[in-house]
Amino acid sequence: MPGLSPQLITSRLRKAGLRPTRQRCALAALLFGQGDRHVSAEALHEEASAAGVRVSLATIYNTLHQFQQAGLLRELAIDGQRSYFDTNTSNHNHFYIETQGRLIDIPGHAVRVDGVPLPPEGMRISHIDVVVRLVKA
Amino acid sequence: MPGLSPQLITSRLRKAGLRPTRQRCALAALLFGQGDRHVSAEALHEEASAAGVRVSLATIYNTLHQFQQAGLLRELAIDGQRSYFDTNTSNHNHFYIETQGRLIDIPGHAVRVDGVPLPPEGMRISHIDVVVRLVKA
DNA sequence: ATTTGTGCAAATCGTTTGCATCTGA
DNA sequence: TCAGATGCAAACGATTTGCACAAAT
Numbered sequence: 001m002p003g004l005s006p007q008l009i010t011s012r013l014r015k016a017g018l019r020p021t022r023q024r025c026a027l028a029a030l031l032f033g034q035g036d037r038h039v040s041a042e043a044l045h046e047e048a049s050a051a052g053v054r055v056s057l058a059t060i061y062n063t064l065h066q067f068q069q070a071g072l073l074r075e076l077a078i079d080g081q082r083s084y085f086d087t088n089t090s091n092h093n094h095f096y097i098e099t100q101g102r103l104i105d106i107p108g109h110a111v112r113v114d115g116v117p118l119p120p121e122g123m124r125i126s127h128i129d130v131v132v133r134l135v136k137a
Numbered sequence: 138m139p140g141l142s143p144q145l146i147t148s149r150l151r152k153a154g155l156r157p158t159r160q161r162c163a164l165a166a167l168l169f170g171q172g173d174r175h176v177s178a179e180a181l182h183e184e185a186s187a188a189g190v191r192v193s194l195a196t197i198y199n200t201l202h203q204f205q206q207a208g209l210l211r212e213l214a215i216d217g218q219r220s221y222f223d224t225n226t227s228n229h230n231h232f233y234i235e236t237q238g239r240l241i242d243i244p245g246h247a248v249r250v251d252g253v254p255l256p257p258e259g260m261r262i263s264h265i266d267v268v269v270r271l272v273k274a
Numbered sequence: 275a276t277t278t279g280t281g282c283a284a285a286t287c288g289t290t291t292g293c294a295t296c297t298g299a
Numbered sequence: 300t301c302a303g304a305t306g307c308a309a310a311c312g313a314t315t316t317g318c319a320c321a322a323a324t
Binding site for chain 1: 277278279280281282283288289
Binding site for chain 4: 082
């Protein structure tokens with residue numbers, strides 16, 4: 001999983017309307033340089049520290065939300081406690097291992113959901129989340 | 138929506154291995170006396186206060202979790218922030234209106250999920266959650 | 275120079291816990 | 300009587316916010 005080139009990251013951020021600051025570039029490199037990932041703010045913070053990038057936790061949160069609003073990340077509400085951010089923004093679902101707090105992608109077309117009733121008057125479906133919760137066999 | 142009789146509540150709690158204390162009876166009456174409901178701890182607390190029952194928020198949390206462990210409630214992790222408890226413990230799914238934090242039941246057999254891959258080695262599926270997120274049309 | 279981002283520490287929110295007191299069987 | 304419940308207030312962990320400082324255009 002090679003990193004992305006600095007130019008690519010910079011242009012990607014610019015396109016999203018975000019200034020390519022040192023922190024944002026570093027976080028983008030971590031997030032998007034190694035395939036699909038699921039990260040919590042805390043985990044990303046530790047990863048950044050380990051990589052020698054000094055970023056405050058507040059900035060991690062700001063950045064994750066900015067990336068999300070820009071469509072670069074998707075936020076997952078799967079566990080009542082922490083939030084996860086998914087670098088795969090296309091339509092897909094998840095296995096969730098509760099005991100480990102770990103998420104595993106299920107490719108987008110694998111799962112088919114049928115029989116959803118019509119939404120109430122004045123509402124439309126924005127998105128259907130399917131979470132397959134796993135326990136030890 | 139008539140309330141349940143005190144005797145019914147008492148015996149239901151006893152069967153679940155829980156002492157029918159004043160607070161637990163009052164909360165059980167609120168929860169199970171009016172059909173299927175989705176409540177947050179805070180909402181139940183306010184409802185109890187409004188009904189003239191004095192219960193601390195800590196006891197609300199304790200009670201909700203005890204009811205859940207006893208199989209009287211199901212906890213829903215739908216929103217990253219607060220937890221919801223569902224008085225319908227049978228298999229069913231939900232509409233979720235994010236802007237209002239409101240949940241609506243989808244009857245159990247309506248939704249069919251197909252094509253879920255095999256879980257990883259050593260794991261088994263405990264449960265599949267389907268959340269249909271709604272926005273204004 | 276101006277605008278936007280960042281860090282820090284304090285604030286907030288939902289939830290949990292420790293402990294003294296009370297209550298139901 | 301006495302295990303088990305409850306209330307309170309303090310502790311908690313995740314997230315947010317206010318504001319002075321720093322960096323990007």
